[in-house]
Amino acid sequence: MTYKGYLIDLDGTIYMGEHKIEAGTRFVKRLQDREIPYLFVTNNTTKTPAQVQRRLREKFDIDTPETTIYTATLATLDYMNDMAKGKTAYVIGESGLKSAIYAEYKRETENPAYVVVGLDNDLTYEKLSIATLAIAGGAMFIGTNPDLNIPTERGLLPGAGAIAKLLEVATRVKPIFIGKPNAIIMNKAVEQIGLARRDLLMVGDNYLTDIRAGIDNDIDTLLVTTGFTTVAEIQNLPIAPTFVVGSLDDWEI
Known part of the structure; x- marks a missing residue:
């Protein structure tokens, strides 16, 4: 199936701490080359979107607009403002x-x-x-x-x-x-990327957050086993991801 847009995790998917996951960088560049919309949806709140943008560029060779980065901080602030x-x-x-x-x-x-x-x-x-x-x-x-x-x-x-x-x-x-896998951040992410859920793929390494975010919010999922969830755990997962790959190099866009 061909997807019109991608929601992508960062930690464990694009990088592991300070270590670049090379396949992750290549994956994003393939999306950019084909002008396929994507949004980094991250539970990390330690940095602002501008800081995440700079880190991606300087450490992981990914040059991406700040508008492609949606953090749990932004979703939290939106929620607090809604609660008033x-x-x-x-x-x-x-x-x-x-x-x-x-x-x-x-x-x-x-x-x-x-x-x-x-x-x-x-x-x-x-x-x-x-x-x-x-x-x-x-x-x-x-x-x-x-x-x-x-x-x-x-x-x-x-x-x-x-x-x-x-x-x-x-x-x-x-x-x-607020953050993945909860509906609060996912609803906002879908709204921001501007595509129907059926046209999106949620990509991540953590079954409990990234993949459940897709499963629980009607979005297809791609689990990459470069971070949290291991190959050995896959057969025991309560609901299987839509797709599983060992490397994002193995995914055909």
């Missing part, structure tokens, strides 16, 4: 998440309207304590994405979902997750 609970927030995360949210919401540690949790490489017990008390006090608990792990050149490290899980246990409040 108030204009205060407490954020656990890095610059990509904090700069976007604090540009529109006042930082509040005592009684924020929202507690937003993303990946934070400088996580401390005090940050967790502030978030726990705020959630217990009634703040809306938002998890930018449910990824329990992130694939890196070192191996699978704790992800934003692991931090959110700790706070869920501490507060007994379940977070509202």
Whole structure:
């Protein structure tokens, strides 16, 4: 089947930490050469779209417009604006998440309207304590994405979902997750690329996020086994991906 557009994961699909996945770069360039629309849909909130764009160009030899990058940060901000609970927030995360949210919401540690949790490489017990008390006090608990792990050149490290899980246990409040596989980010991504779901293919390495994002939102899927989900796990998956490849070089556009 020929697809008119592609939704593409980054971590584990185009690169692995600081390591370039060569087939991923070649895949994007084939899409560009054929002028096929694509959108990078990433759960990573540590960087702004402009920073992601620069990193793709400088480290992974992919020159792509900033408009082709849709992050869980952007989807989170869209969701918060839709909810309109108030204009205060407490954020656990890095610059990509904090700069976007604090540009529109006042930082509040005592009684924020929202507690937003993303990946934070400088996580401390005090940050967790502030978030726990705020959630217990009634703040809306938002998890930018449910990824329990992130694939890196070192191996699978704790992800934003692991931090959110700790706070869920501490507060007994379940977070509202924005990122893949949830409908919130996928609906926005489909809207942004401007194509019907039947004409799109979701490409990624993580069955729990990327592939379930397609399955749960009526989009065909391509699992590439270069990152999180291994070849050995495929036969035991509850719902099979539409397609599976060992390398994006093996996919015919």
